[in-house]
Amino acid sequence: MKIAIxxxxxxxxxxxxxxxxxFARAAIEKGHQVSRVFFYxxxxxxxTRLTEPPQDDRHIVNRWARLGDEHxxxxxVCVAAALRRGIKDENLAPGFRISGLGQLVEAGIQADRLVTxxx
Amino acid sequence: MxxxxxxxxxxxxxxxxxxxxxxxxxxxxxxxxxxxxxTAGHAAAGKLSAAMDKLKVYAxxxxxxxxxMAERALEGVTLVDYGGFxxxxxxxxxxxxxx
Amino acid sequence: MSEGxxxxxxxxxxxxxxxxxxxxxxxxxxxxxxxxxxxxxLAFMDDGVYQLKKGFNTKGIEVKNFQPTYRALDDYDINxxxxxxxxxxxxxxxxxxxxxxxxxxxxxxxxxxxETQDVILSF
Numbered sequence: 001m002k003i004a005i006x007x008x009x010x011x012x013x014x015x016x017x018x019x020x021x022x023f024a025r026a027a028i029e030k031g032h033q034v035s036r037v038f039f040y041x042x043x044x045x046x047x048t049r050l051t052e053p054p055q056d057d058r059h060i061v062n063r064w065a066r067l068g069d070e071h072x073x074x075x076x077v078c079v080a081a082a083l084r085r086g087i088k089d090e091n092l093a094p095g096f097r098i099s100g101l102g103q104l105v106e107a108g109i110q111a112d113r114l115v116t117x118x119x
Numbered sequence: 120m121x122x123x124x125x126x127x128x129x130x131x132x133x134x135x136x137x138x139x140x141x142x143x144x145x146x147x148x149x150x151x152x153x154x155x156x157x158t159a160g161h162a163a164a165g166k167l168s169a170a171m172d173k174l175k176v177y178a179x180x181x182x183x184x185x186x187x188m189a190e191r192a193l194e195g196v197t198l199v200d201y202g203g204f205x206x207x208x209x210x211x212x213x214x215x216x217x218x
Numbered sequence: 219m220s221e222g223x224x225x226x227x228x229x230x231x232x233x234x235x236x237x238x239x240x241x242x243x244x245x246x247x248x249x250x251x252x253x254x255x256x257x258x259x260l261a262f263m264d265d266g267v268y269q270l271k272k273g274f275n276t277k278g279i280e281v282k283n284f285q286p287t288y289r290a291l292d293d294y295d296i297n298x299x300x301x302x303x304x305x306x307x308x309x310x311x312x313x314x315x316x317x318x319x320x321x322x323x324x325x326x327x328x329x330x331x332x333e334t335q336d337v338i339l340s341f
Contacts, residue, residue, distance in 0.1 A: 040247075041240065081243060100250070102254070104247060105250060105251045106254070108227060108337040109225055109254065109337075118341075
């Protein structure tokens with residue numbers, strides 16, 4: 001099955017992105033395709049390459065990028081929400097791309113399921 | 120359909136609204152702080168047990184464990200891991216996250 | 219976008235305006251959604267009904283007033299707006315307090331409507 005994910009909160013403050021990541025990984029392990037993860041609202045903060053968590057903590061940005069790379073997940077960061085919050089191509093982590101809200105609606109149309117994680 | 124609640128029922132009204140809105144035959148999955156509702160002795164346990172007549176109730180075990188509440192899981196609640204979460208999403212035509 | 223497929227999208231709003239950005243940013247999604255020729259409906263539950271309380275004057279908090287955008291939704295052929303009856307009652311509001319024409323439905327009726335959707339986006 002083709003599954004899309006919407007993440008509405010940033011890393012570390014909310015559990016939303018962790019839940020979404022573990023859900024995505026489990027979906028892939030079960031043979032499903034995670035077609036797109038759309039980062040919206042403060043969720044855009046999951047994509048900055050300036051993120052530097054302590055060494056003994058999970059690196060939320062990097063693990064999304066790695067999962068995306070390994071399983072061809074389209075990691076899309078909403079442009080309007082990103083610009084509001086200072087996320088631009090120059091500080092975007094590899095593996096993510098900035099695009100419009102149409103990508104969220106399109107994900108809803110094309111995927112069999114869309115699961116939202118937020119606050 | 121699948122209803123997902125991630126909020127503590129003593130902090131937000133997400134569970135109440137979900138239970139009042141959900142139609143019989145659906146499923147409810149409690150995740151994140153939502154799992155506290157699925158613990159014995161909780162003020163919300165009564166209404167959750169009452170809802171089991173019309174909804175199948177699940178709770179995400181890793182979230183219960185992380186909070187030291189796994190051994191308190193309410194009777195009638197099915198514990199699932201993230202793979203079980205995925206199955207619930209694929210088994211139901213739509214899902215709604217009561218953020 | 220796949221071949222002329224029309225899905226039923228419900229945008230469910232349960233948060234008050236201004237205190238957080240969810241109301242505004244969810245409205246932005248709805249405006250984009252209009253361009254995709256899908257079957258769009260909006261539901262307002264809990265504090266989400268405050269998003270439609272008419273008479274926003276945001277000058278004092280120095281934030282853009284996005285209420286006129288709700289009134290423009292009809293121009294985009296988005297006219298299925300549902301408001302939760304119990305939420306209005308609990309807040310001392312009525313349909314006449316809303317800035318746009320809405321259909322007032324009980325929670326159970328909204329629940330039935332949700333069952334008919336393909337995608338529910340919740341903010």
